Amino acid sequence: MPLSLAIVVVALPLFMFLFLGLAGVKMGRKITGVIGVLAMLVDTVLAYGVALTYFFGSGPQMVDGVRQAVVVANPAWLSFTDTLVVRMGVLVDPIAAMMLVVITTVSLMVHLYSLGYMSDHDGNAEKGFQRYYAFLALFTFSMLGLVVATNIFQIFVFFEMVGLSSYLLIGFYYSTPAANHANKKAFIVTRLADLFFLLGIMILSYYTGTFDFDKLVFGPTMSGSLETAQSAISTAGGATFMGCSVMAWALTFIFIGGAGKSAMYPLHIWLPDAMEGPTPVSALIHAATMVVAGVFLVARLFPLYVLVQGAMNVILVVGAFTAFYAAAIACTQSDIKRALAFSTISQIAFMMTSLAVSSNNNSLIEIHEGYGLGYMASMFHLFTHAMFKALLFLCAGAIIHAVHSNENDKMHGLHKFMPITSFCFLIGCLAIAGIPPFAGFWSKDEILVAAYQRGLGWGLWMSMVACMTAFYMFRIYYLIFFWKKHEVHDAHHAPKDQPWTMTLPLIILAVISCVAGFVPFHNMVTWDGHHLHTAIDWTVAGSSVAVALVGIGLATLMYFKENPLPERMANAMRGLWTASYRRFYMDELYQFITHKVIFQAICVPIAWFDRHIIDGFFNLLADSTNSLSYGIRRLQSGSIQAYVFIYLIGALLIAAITMVCVLI
Amino acid sequence: MDLTLFMYLIPSLIMFGCGVYGFITRKNMIAIMISLELMLNSVDINFVVFNRYLFPGQMDGMFFSLFAIAIAAAETALALAIIINVFRIAKKVDINQITKLKF
């Protein structure tokens, strides 16, 4: 299968978007869904074909055992100057190929799942079904366009596009105020981050004179190359701004852009609210794909970041802190989707941290054996996380679909009613907690190894977060499926397992979550295209399993059966617990800044200033002209007698002046 | 005692002044016209006496007066016609009360 099919992989969802968006209204609801699913199936098959060809086939991508990026197409889209040209291309390299698989897989599962989820209990599709599928296709297109980008500007373009799709899908139930609010928030927060991204690109392109990855990060062999990155950085000529090199600024700004999409602290606030969207959307966008765009971005520019220590340290600190912060919040949330959302934030922070631990000295790094483990681990975790987090979200969706609530106190004891879901959820939890042989274990283990390589402190910190992960995931699991008996009010509407369209994706994803850990990532996805020789470090692996088990054990102790222990602990640490439950008041802070500071203290005065000072000035001009005219009008009274008087006086004055002049 | 030019100009001047006063102060339009006649008349006198005293061989001043009288007659007739018409419409002849055309 030729790699150029990647173009089709990207273009097909776009076509589906236009088709469903324009013609969907005229078609039946179900039929649009089926068409969408079938198209996505074709797309997935093609994407798998491309990925398999890339990884295992022979062709230009493998030269001397080094895996290379292949640019399939790269037409110019917008030329700024003769040299600075934005291109819209398709590039296939290890991470792009891996992302193609991830995106299409999850997207296909979500497409299929939505057939059931977006219907009521009688199987009738909801209003706006066509719109929903069109938006899903739009999102898939945008995300695919993002990962195959050949230049950083294309990534920016598709950053905006995924932001839009996310906006549209979060606001799918646009009549509800919460959704209405959430999508606005999501878009604006990510837009703010994108502003920094844009500034970063501006600075980067100004100094390096290019957007293209092949001039920024890919060496002559079209694989990640520190030499290329070094030469790109040196074109900046050591320019500095406020004490830091411009490159550090540029890369930090670009990271902020990625952090916005990936919900890193403090730009994470939109993600929990984004759970107002339909749950399959949360699974696709806000768990598996879009939120890792930031990680992808950093990974894409990895050679640059490696050489710019300052930017990398920012990522490291932000990532490590966010991982802990989000995990801490996830421990107390009662809304299961929000808990999962914070879990997602925490896991993405894992990936970020993993990328950031890769550099450990300031000079050009000698490429030693095993270097770039963090990069590989990050990508590996991205891959496995996408699968099991999608699984978890889809399970959560099934539960919500069954009990019509997001709150876990409406659930409890669902194990009996929904055994398949319960089982799948359990697999997801085991995977995320890092229990072998499930997928999460393998990737998280690599991350921890990389963290310990960077330093013992970072390793311990991440291990602690891993422990918390296991704890909060099992807390959720127990609170949903066990804790106490489920109260059934109405036998007809008792929760039950879902139709096959929803079950099938769960099972497929559960299977993937079981086996994904065995994908030989170290041979396939490395930053420089070389094979990475890794071996399981059993001390780290053993300890990580141990901390996971501790977390699970603690959760079992506290939440398996109804008992007063959680309540007591919450009471014991009331302040902390409340702070965590209220997400450490970040939302309130933002609310304060946006409403009180920006709106009330800036926008309102400016609007007032405009109406009253500037406009007032022009009105004053008009008014004074007006009153002057009225003043003059008194002279133009129309009274002939007044005219005569004035005329006479004037004439007399002239005569008098003449006489005086003549006399003198 | 000679009757000099000067002696004729004085009454004429006073007549003119009265005309001005009347024109400015009166509100009745007819009274204004009367004042106007006064002023015209005083000018006529001036024409005539200047002619007679300074250029006795010519008749320019006299003819001017003649024409002025003719014009004054026409003008008065027309003005009074207008005044009466206005009176028919507005029932007023006071100049400060007829403001319909103002502004």
Place this chain on the structure above:
Amino acid sequence: MEIFNNILIYFVIVPLLTLGGLAVCRNQGIKAIRTVAVVGASVLMVLAAMLVKIFLDARAGGDTSEMILRSDVMWYAPFNVHLALGVDGVSVVMILLSAFIVFAGVFASWKMNPLPRQFFMWFFLLSTGVFGFFISIDLFTMFMFYEVALIPMYLLIGVWGSGNKNYSAMKLTLMLMGGSAFLMLGLIGIYFHSAPEGQPLTMNILDIAHNDAIPHSWQYVLFPLTFVGFGVLGAMFPFHTWSPDGHASAPTAVSMLHAGVLMKLGGYGCFRIAIYLMPFAANELAWIFLLLTGASIVYGALSACVQTDLKYINAYSSVSHCGMVLFAILMFNTTAMTGAVLQMLSHGLMTALFFALIGMIYGRTHTRDIRDMGGMMHIMPYLGVGYVIAGLASLGLPFLSGFAAEMTIFFGSFQHTDTFHRVLTIMATTSIVVTAVYILRVVAKLLFGEVQDEHHRTLTDASWEERLSTATLIFAVAAIGCFPDFFVDIIKSSFNPVVEALQAALPSVL
């Protein structure tokens, strides 16, 4: 006459013929009026398409002259007033834009009441002025057409407007006339220094530019005069206040034409006359206007955040976007200036779309206050989707026109070596966030959420002519967004003479 072989003259003749056609169908009923108007607008569209074709062929054929399709007819010899025609890439795309908006505007005012015939007559008179301005390269002719475009505005708003229309019409006309007064002074000044000592004076822009005879001391006076003169129309801070009131009161099609095309006359004039003819002063004084326009961008956007009247929001957003046009023009490099023209196109189409949609919504709900509306997406999905698309174009979403334009501006401006310019650029860049805030605020309040007024539930969605009008504009917005390079190629080379003139005036300018 030889001039009638030039396609350009027909851009003036066709609207005038349409005007005449409308004048003669006195008692023919609304159908005849609409037919005449549609025919006129369609012919203009065809002409504009032909012009683009001719231009592309000429450029492809290796014609690198500054202006193509030159014609010159003496008009009034004592002052060297010519009817001089000629277009470069910028004029071509502006003409295309105008044709699009006139076309959409005719359909948007389909149900104009009362006096539809008179409305269309004034409308086409305005179009005549607009097209005439873009095709002329003679100072006097340009100014004349400029005025022809401005004056009908007063009647169009005063007679067919809504709300506080007398005040708004008066304010708009007076402020723009004030600008014209500056402008006329500037133009007269330019004329009297248009040629070196001893040579005949000229009104032809190209000749003036080549003569480059305006003394520097005079440039200091004339540049601000012309720039502010055009800047008033381009809604430059602090001369923008006519825009909110004027737009709020203007009828739909007039808002469209005004924001869509007329405001572009300002930007176009700024670079074609002020900067091109007086590069020295432009270099020296640019910083003042950069500060003003930079302020416009952020200021307009922030003001828009708290407005509640749909048209006010848009008017302030126009202040922001038009500020960006002038801002980019003042950056004096090809990229930024290309971006400015793209932004003119983009803003023209997108704002026209906005005003068309607002007009249609207002025509149904009889309110423009977003606090009184909600859930319009349920009631009028077509208009709702159109509004969202317009909004997304406005906040700079890729593959819609605004993005390409803004990015070209930002990247072009950032190419400036001077830190001052780059810092200003960064400040201007922040507007993309603020824009998102106010656009999404409106969209959320107006279209999403619950229906606020139960009476609104009975309202209908767009009729066919409204659909046609908006679809035309949406098509154009998407076309620019998806294939920006097509337009960039047309525009770009036109800026070479200007940038060269600027470089010659001050070699340090990039």
Place this chain on the structure above:
Amino acid sequence: MESVGNIILYFIVAIAIIVFSVLTVTTRKILRSATYLLFVLFATAIIYFQMDYQFLGAVQIAVYAGGILVLFVFAIMLTQQPGKSAEALASHRRWLGLTAALAGVALCGYGLFSYANFGGRLITGGVDINMEKIGQFLLSTDKFGYLLPFEAISVLLLACIIGGVVIARRR
């Protein structure tokens, strides 16, 4: 030396003119005002006679005193209730009028007193002005002919007639 009769006549006329002029503009009864005007006009006519311009004097009496004044009286009768006096003048109006009139009189009087050294004698009978001569001058185009103004006046009168008709026409 003037004949005494002439001098006496002059004083009578001058005093009459001054007194009746003042009365014309100060009386508050409009009909009286018109009557005083009549006296002023007569006095003026006497001056004309004294100047040997008999024709002019005749015209003055016939046209002014006879024609115009009758018109005035008619107009007054048509618009005024008989015997009603005009309301008292607002004081600022009077002051305005007085200022203007007195200023004018003072300035001109000062001018007259300062420059009136052109005493000269009254020359009567210098030119024989009879009707025939007047007629010939009026219709001649010679040096002292007045055909052009005469025609202009006739056009003016025509215009007045038309104007009068238009104004008087019932709508």
